[in-house]
Amino acid sequence: MTSFLTRRLLLAVPILLGVSVVVFITIKLIPGDPVASLLGPNATPAARADLVSRLGLNRAVPVQYAHWLWSSVQGDLGTSISLQQPVASLVLKAFGNTLLLVAAALILAVAGGVVLGTVVALKPRSLVGRIVGGFSIGSISVPQYTVALLLLLFAVETGALPTGGMHDTGVTGFGDLLQHLLLPAIAAAVTPMGIVARMFAVSLADVLGQEFVASMRARGLTRAAIVRHAMHNALPSLLTITGLQVGYLLGGVLFVEVIFSWPGLGQLVFQAISSRDMPLIQAGVLLSAVVLVLVNVVVDTAHALVDPRVRN
Amino acid sequence: MPGRDTIRRTRAEDITLRADDTRQVLTVEGLEVTFKRRQGEIKAVRGVDFSLTAGRTLVLLGESGCGKSVTARAILRLYGRSARLGGSVRLGETELTTLDDTTMSQLRGATIGMVPQDPSGSLDPLRAVGAQIVEVLRRHDVEPDGPKARVIAAGLLERVGIHDSQRVLRSFPFELSGGMRQRIAIAIAIACRPRVLIADEPTTALDVTVQAQVLKLFTELQRDLNMALLLVTHDVGVTRFVGDEVAVMYAGRLVETGPVGQVLDRPGHPYTAGLLDAMPLPGIPRGALRAIPGRPPGSDEHVADDACALAPRCAFANAECSHHRPPLIEVAPGQLAACDVVGGVVPRSTPLEAAHA
Amino acid sequence: MSATTVDLAHAGAATRRPSYLTRLRARPPGVLVGGGIVLLLVLIALLAPVLAPYSATDGAISQRLWNVGTIGHSLGTDGQGRDILSRLIWGARPTLVAGVVPVAIAGILGTLLGIVAGLGRTGVRSGIMRTLDVLYAFPAILLAIAIGAALGPGVNNAIISLSIVLIAPIARVAESEVLRLRAADFMEAARASGASWPTIALRQVVPNIAPALLVYCTSLVGLAIVYAAGLSFLGLGVVPPHPDWGGMLNDLRANLYDRPLLALVPAFAIFIASIAFNVLGDGLKQLFDVHEGSAA
Numbered sequence: 001m002t003s004f005l006t007r008r009l010l011l012a013v014p015i016l017l018g019v020s021v022v023v024f025i026t027i028k029l030i031p032g033d034p035v036a037s038l039l040g041p042n043a044t045p046a047a048r049a050d051l052v053s054r055l056g057l058n059r060a061v062p063v064q065y066a067h068w069l070w071s072s073v074q075g076d077l078g079t080s081i082s083l084q085q086p087v088a089s090l091v092l093k094a095f096g097n098t099l100l101l102v103a104a105a106l107i108l109a110v111a112g113g114v115v116l117g118t119v120v121a122l123k124p125r126s127l128v129g130r131i132v133g134g135f136s137i138g139s140i141s142v143p144q145y146t147v148a149l150l151l152l153l154f155a156v157e158t159g160a161l162p163t164g165g166m167h168d169t170g171v172t173g174f175g176d177l178l179q180h181l182l183l184p185a186i187a188a189a190v191t192p193m194g195i196v197a198r199m200f201a202v203s204l205a206d207v208l209g210q211e212f213v214a215s216m217r218a219r220g221l222t223r224a225a226i227v228r229h230a231m232h233n234a235l236p237s238l239l240t241i242t243g244l245q246v247g248y249l250l251g252g253v254l255f256v257e258v259i260f261s262w263p264g265l266g267q268l269v270f271q272a273i274s275s276r277d278m279p280l281i282q283a284g285v286l287l288s289a290v291v292l293v294l295v296n297v298v299v300d301t302a303h304a305l306v307d308p309r310v311r312n
Numbered sequence: 313m314p315g316r317d318t319i320r321r322t323r324a325e326d327i328t329l330r331a332d333d334t335r336q337v338l339t340v341e342g343l344e345v346t347f348k349r350r351q352g353e354i355k356a357v358r359g360v361d362f363s364l365t366a367g368r369t370l371v372l373l374g375e376s377g378c379g380k381s382v383t384a385r386a387i388l389r390l391y392g393r394s395a396r397l398g399g400s401v402r403l404g405e406t407e408l409t410t411l412d413d414t415t416m417s418q419l420r421g422a423t424i425g426m427v428p429q430d431p432s433g434s435l436d437p438l439r440a441v442g443a444q445i446v447e448v449l450r451r452h453d454v455e456p457d458g459p460k461a462r463v464i465a466a467g468l469l470e471r472v473g474i475h476d477s478q479r480v481l482r483s484f485p486f487e488l489s490g491g492m493r494q495r496i497a498i499a500i501a502i503a504c505r506p507r508v509l510i511a512d513e514p515t516t517a518l519d520v521t522v523q524a525q526v527l528k529l530f531t532e533l534q535r536d537l538n539m540a541l542l543l544v545t546h547d548v549g550v551t552r553f554v555g556d557e558v559a560v561m562y563a564g565r566l567v568e569t570g571p572v573g574q575v576l577d578r579p580g581h582p583y584t585a586g587l588l589d590a591m592p593l594p595g596i597p598r599g600a601l602r603a604i605p606g607r608p609p610g611s612d613e614h615v616a617d618d619a620c621a622l623a624p625r626c627a628f629a630n631a632e633c634s635h636h637r638p639p640l641i642e643v644a645p646g647q648l649a650a651c652d653v654v655g656g657v658v659p660r661s662t663p664l665e666a667a668h669a
Numbered sequence: 670m671s672a673t674t675v676d677l678a679h680a681g682a683a684t685r686r687p688s689y690l691t692r693l694r695a696r697p698p699g700v701l702v703g704g705g706i707v708l709l710l711v712l713i714a715l716l717a718p719v720l721a722p723y724s725a726t727d728g729a730i731s732q733r734l735w736n737v738g739t740i741g742h743s744l745g746t747d748g749q750g751r752d753i754l755s756r757l758i759w760g761a762r763p764t765l766v767a768g769v770v771p772v773a774i775a776g777i778l779g780t781l782l783g784i785v786a787g788l789g790r791t792g793v794r795s796g797i798m799r800t801l802d803v804l805y806a807f808p809a810i811l812l813a814i815a816i817g818a819a820l821g822p823g824v825n826n827a828i829i830s831l832s833i834v835l836i837a838p839i840a841r842v843a844e845s846e847v848l849r850l851r852a853a854d855f856m857e858a859a860r861a862s863g864a865s866w867p868t869i870a871l872r873q874v875v876p877n878i879a880p881a882l883l884v885y886c887t888s889l890v891g892l893a894i895v896y897a898a899g900l901s902f903l904g905l906g907v908v909p910p911h912p913d914w915g916g917m918l919n920d921l922r923a924n925l926y927d928r929p930l931l932a933l934v935p936a937f938a939i940f941i942a943s944i945a946f947n948v949l950g951d952g953l954k955q956l957f958d959v960h961e962g963s964a965a
Contacts, residue, residue, distance in 0.1 A: 018803030022812070029819035037821075137951065141944035143895040145902060145918065146936040153929045211433030217390055218428065219448050219500060220421030229436050251808030255899060259922070269811075273818050273903055285815040289807045296806075307438060308484045 004304050004311060008297050015293055020072065023286045024065050027278050038081055038278060054078065072286070078279035082272065087283040090268065095287055097166065098257070098264035102249045104181055105188035109249075110242055112189070113196025120197065121204035122227070132197065139194030144252045148187035148259040155183055164261035184260040188253045192245040196238075203237035204230060236307050243299035250288045337404065337540040338364040338387070338424075338508050344398030345379070345386045356382040358564040358617075359399065364508060364540035369531075371555035371572065372544045373587070375608050379564040380544045381429075384510050387542075388420055403508070422452040425501035425539075427511040431494035431518070435485040441496055442481030445469075445503060452504045468499040472529060491522035495529070502533055509534070511543045515550060527553050548591045552576055560584045563609050563621035566640065570647030578657045580649030582626050585658040620651070628653045699952020706945035714761040723752035725759035726910045737930040745931050747920055753934055756912035760935070763824050763913040764942065767906065768894030770828050775835035776886045780878075782836065783843020784870050787851065798844065804837040810896055817905040824913075827897055827906045834896075835889060842885050846878040880957035888950030891943040898939045914939050 030037055035051050051057075056064040071077075077087040116132045123129040155163045162168065162180045207213065207230045216226050254266030261267065265284050272280040304310045345357035357379045364370055372380040385391060387401050389408065401408040403423065408416065420426070428434040435444055445465035446458060455461040462481065469477035472495040485493055494514065501509060511530065515523040531554055534541045543554055551558055555572040560583060568581040579585045586604035606625040609615050616634075620626070623633040630653060640648040643656050713720060723742075728751030735746040737753075744753040786797040804812070816830035850873070859869050900906045901915030909916065914935040921932040953959075 014799065015802055015806050018800070019806050022803060022807070023815070026815045026819045029816060031820065137947055138944060141891055141895075141947045142940050143899065143936070143943065145899065146940050149918075149922070149925070149932055149936050152925065153933070156926060156929065211428065211430050212436050214390060215426075215428045215434040215497070216436070217417075218385075218388055218420055218426040219451075220417050220419065221447065221451055222417065225447070225451070229439070232438055233436065247808050249808075251810035254810065254814075255902065258903075269814065270903055273814065273905060276818060276821075278819060281815055281818050285807065285811045288811050292808060293806050309437065309486050 001304070001311065005297075005301055008300050012293050012297050016290060019289045019293065020069055020286065021065070023282050023289070024068055026282060026285075028061070030278070034278075038276060051081075077283040077286070080272070080277055080280045082275035082277040082280070087279050090280065091265065091283045091287055094263060094265045094268045095284075095291075097262060098250075098253060098266060099291075101181065101184055101188060101253050101257070101262060101264060102246065104185035105192065105249055105253065106242070106245060108185055108189035109192035109196055109245055110238075112193040113241075114200055114238065116193070116197035117200030118204060118231075120201035121208060124201075124205065133201075136194040136197040136201075139190045140198065142190060143255070144188055144191060145255040145259060147190045148184070148256045151183045151187050152259055166263055180262075184253075184256045184262050187260070188249055188256045191252070192248055195248075196241055196245060199241045200234065200238055203241075204234040207233040232306075236303050236310075239299050239303050239306070243296055246295045247292050250292055336363045337366050338542075339402045340383075340387065340400070341402075342399030343383060343386065343401060344396075345382050345391070346396045346398070347391075347394060348396070355615075356395075356564055357386065358615075360559075360561070360564075360566055362559050362566070362569065364542055366507065366540050367534065367538045368556045369534060369541040369543060369554050371551040371558045372542065372561055373546070373548070373551050373558055374561035375546055375587075377608050377610065378561045380561045381512050383561070384426075384512050384542060384544050387510060388424060388426060389416055418452070421448055421501070421506075422504040423506055424508040424510065425504070425506035427494070427498050427501045427509065427514045429513040429516060431490050431497055432485070434497045435493060437485055439484075440481065441483055441485065441488070445481075445496070445500055448500050448503050454504050464503075465499075468503055469496070471502075472496070472499045472533075473525070474499075489522075490518055491526065494518060494522075494526055498526075498529065498533070502537060502539075505537060506539060509539045509541050511541065513544055513546070516545070516547075523550075524553075530554055548576065548587055560587070563615050565621070566650070567622070568647070568649040569640070570644070570649075574644060574647050578644065578647075580643035580647055580654065580657060581651050582628050582654060582658055583622050584649075586625075628658075697952045697955045699948050699950075699954075700956055701952070703945050703947070703949030703952050706941065707949055710761060710765060710942055710945065713758055714765050717758045717762060721752075721755040721758040723755040725751065725756045725912045727751065734924055734928050734931070736928055737934065744934050745928070747917070747931065748924060751912075753917070753921075753931065756917055757914070757934065757938055760912035760914050760917060760938075763901075763907045763911070764894060764898060764915070764939070767824055767827050767831070767897035767901075767913070768890050768942070768946075771831035771835055771897070772886050772890045772893050774828070774832040775839050775889075776882065778832075779836045779839030780843045780875075780882055782840040784847055784874055784878075786840065787844045787847025788866055788870060788874070794844075797840070801837040801840050804834070805841070807834075809834045810899060813896060813900060814903065814905065817900055822905050822908055824907055827900045830900070830905075831893055831896055835893065839882070839886065839889070843878060843882060846881050847874055850874060850877050880953075881959045884950055884954045884957060884959045887953055888947050891946035891950070894942050894946065895939060898935075914942075 027034065035048050035057070036043075039047055039051060056067050059067070075088050077091065079085065080087050080090060083090065116136065120129050120132050120136075124133075152163060155161045161183055164180075166180050167176055168180075210233075213226060213230060216229060221229075253262075253264065254269060256262065257264045257266035258270045265288065269281055269284045271277075272284070340363065341361050343357055343360045344355065347354045347356060360379075360383055362370060362372075372383060374380045382391075386395065386397055387408070389397070389411075397409045399409070403419065408419070411419075435441065442462060442465055445468060446461040449455050449461040449464055450458070455464050466477040466481060469480055474480050474492065474495055480488065480492070480496070485496075488496070494517075498514075501511075514530070515526050518526060527550060530541065530543070533539070541554075543550070545551060551572060557570065558568075558572045558575050559566050560568040560575070560581065562583050568575060568579065568584045570580075575584060576588060579588060583604070590604065604625055609621060615621050618637055619635060620629070620633040620637055623629040626633070628651070633653065636652070638650045638652040640650045641655075643649045643654075728746060728749045730750050732742070732746050732750040733748055734750075735742050737743070737745045739745060742752050742754065744757065747753055747756070782797055782801070786794045789797070813827075813830040813834045816833060817826055820826035820829060859873050864872075897906060898913070898915030898918065901913050902919045904919070907913040907916050917935040918932060918939070921928070921935065925932050
């Protein structure tokens, strides 16, 4: 198992290097003079010179990359142009809040998706199965900002739940946090839940159609026992599906954060877009991608724990 | 076999069978299996009669798609609601076609064991072999205690010729060969000492050398456990090796039944004769094999109830065959065949003669 | 024991697959409903000058924030007094374009990469696929935002960034379809007959992988519309005052507390467009008999 994990982590290294190259390149995509477009036309020559040297723009591109990568690995992700603060601390603080939201949404999405997908797989032609099938295609299509707006509207009209932020002013309790978390988490979870439901239904139905399930019936095992075996066999694909949803959520919660004023990375990136604060955007994207790569390592490891065929 | 003393019979079995019942264990009468499909109903089995006797083997022989596997699975009601059963299947005195689902499920694997066709797909790929055997032992109350059940499981593996049983119990199916997996499937099927064992093409997916070993195992187990064995195959050689009686099936019906030696040496139905002629024998050039022309009717094709289904492929067929379905009649003591035209033993040139012709 | 086999004929009758036309006559509901809505959206976009009752860019401040259902402005007016229905109709153009064009561009490039990877030598394949893995490692919308933010706002830049993001998933589907084909005998036969690989790609591969890719790309349009509108929502799409649904959503969001229904209009328009393409994709999947999983 340790050797599996080591191998898998080694495989992640080139991916991480590739990710860093892509993130580095984005700043090179800025058309025209990057310094002018980042600082605006009224920048002082001193500020210009400072940015040029900080971005290393006066050196060859590979050197710039090496320099940038080296400082990034050391935790120096540059300085925010609009906020004039170190990007790393800004991003890390916000990312914690984003992870909280992503985790809550993921739990909702996987729990709901597994239940719905099981219903569809066990009773594909029943009325419930059809309704759930219809719900899942609807939820896959619905943009997270549409759901978020609807839920926000619900909060505004009923006053039952807070309409934004993480805490009421001056309150810090866990219950208060949960209240603030509920609607954003649901808004973020709807689409992944539909995808999980749909894909899990397919893999569970696939397992149920396999020969060993018929053999288990012939051995007199109870329906509950057979479904248990089938679920176990559908677990590897559920892990894969879940990994994909983490990727979807890490990006998609941005809209939910903006609409519910959740103080996460998405909120930060949204503010950075209007000021074209590229270092901040780059750091946010880099951090999300690195986390996603690590999540995939975890998913693959869990996969190997479940399936002895993958272990060897 | 180890752990024999701890083996208890299931309650369902107490109802249906007395321990000393050595005669007809399972009786199938007029069995019909109809599948509902979107295009309409498909009659896969159209009235089949046979009975299984303790300690004897009946081979169900025929080409693919003639309904023999469907018959075997229908006995265990494995098709659930997707198929409609007609006629009667009796285990001792108990009618299985109308039995409640719970009792039926208790009978499966306990009183009636089944060995599936494909050993690679018959086991849960993610569970160790031992856990899967123990699961069946516990389900049928053979041994509710886990560690004790594991001891029985090891004994079962030894019984089917697996000698490093402790290692195999810990193994996952993918780590074992096809022959090994089939032995395990057999071990599970006999775990509860069933009165009836149904084996659906149990050697088809195996290497030739392994086939012989597994068939030998079947005959030994059957003798030792005094089981009634129903073996489904398309293989004339397998039939001769394990069978006491044979029932030849075509297009959902039996066309010939009788003692194996008698039927295979002196077939009374042109279809049986055709199967024999298509079998390669040592020393006979393959070119001398005569295949039956055409193919059996597919599941989506209509088969008239008042015609001999073989007529379009049969060298003996006359005009009458398309309007009249011949019943099974006795052509020799204990041997029944459904052919009016031949009305006795099918006249055949031996393959050797054919080769020299 | 001899391996005697009396399997005289192939198991089961070879059932002829009905032609697409026959199956279309059977009316897969997904194709009709999804395709119908898509057609309607395209017509609305094309006929915008005829259909839109007012200007999409000019409004009267005196008429600002009229609610849904106002006579004369059935879907209300926005914060600058512009007619929302007219903006919705005109906005269909950039919204659809920004959804369809990236999928078309990425569809062509991704399929090409997938075919080269699938047919190429091991080195070529792993080179292409590992590079795509890097793009795949990003949360899709964040990568689009990073590229879009660097390039600056505008429909063209949104299209470029979405195209880059969509190449990797399409290439993956294409490659796995090609690998599936490679296992089939007729490809071996074609290669044995001395056909060059571009010939094989064009004659054997493209026609065979086209249905699965078409189905996948159709569903991706639904996603691309959501993403494109999302980029506009964040200020990276259509430049004001021109209307598009994502931008309208952002404008009207500001008035959510006093005129909640207004913001829901573009939000639902995006939903309808997205679900239409997903339903159409599902219908095409049935029509072409594409196995589940390849276009999941």
